Structure formats: C-alpha cells, structure tokens
Amino acid sequence: QVQLVESGGGSVEAGGSLRLSCLASRISRICMGWFRQTPGKEREQVAGISSLGGSTYYADSVKGRFTISRDAAKSTLYLQMNGLKPEDTAMYYCAADLPPCEVDGGVRSFQNWGQGTQVTVSS
Secondary structure, eight states, X not given: OOXXXXXXXXXXXXXXXEEEEEEESOOTTOEEEEEEEOTXXXXXXXXXXXTTSSOEEEOTTTTXXXXXXXXXXXXXXXXXXXXXXXXXXXXXXXXXXXXXXXXXXXXXXXXXXXXXXXXXXXX
C-alpha cells in the first residue's frame, strides 16, 4: 500500500496557475497519476507518470497546460497547472499503482488514493 497526501489546491482566476503536490509514503518503482472529479461526473485521469519517470500521459483537455513530475528525494509528485480554465474546477486526487502498471491505466488501474484537494477556477 502507498499512503498519499495532496496539497496545493485553492482558488484562482482563469489564466492563473497552481501547483499541486502529493507526498507519498513511497515513490520509487510505482506509477503515479493525477485525477479529477466534479459532482455527478466520473473521476477522470488528467496525467500519469511511469515508475521511472520516463513516460508521461496527459488527457487531451490538459495537454500543453499541465505538467506532471516527481521528485524522488522529496517523495513527492507534482502537477503544475498553467492557463487554468473554469472547466478545470474539480477535486483533484493523487493516485499510485504498483507494478506492473500503466501510466494511462485510468481509475480502475490505480489502487491507492489520496483524500483530494479542491481546485476552483473563476472566470
């Protein structure tokens, strides 16, 4: 099992930036991802990174605006979000999956979840 704690959410105006952080009990040799969910909708994966960081995945809706990265020394996963839009408003979750794992495995593949951090983008 992997324990995950997100932070960094908040309120920002459209066009602004936020950086989400996810402190993990372990970060080596696991796939990690960021997901988001709004009320009444299914949780969707917005980004993923492979166990060695060499492969990444981005949903089409965030490509070119969001960047996923990991810092092994700090055992932390990040999601840099630039050019935020009102439609990015959601609860954002960090997730981890033990190998074998897929960087774009989606909700059903990731087994470990954080509690979520709220991101609100106003127009």
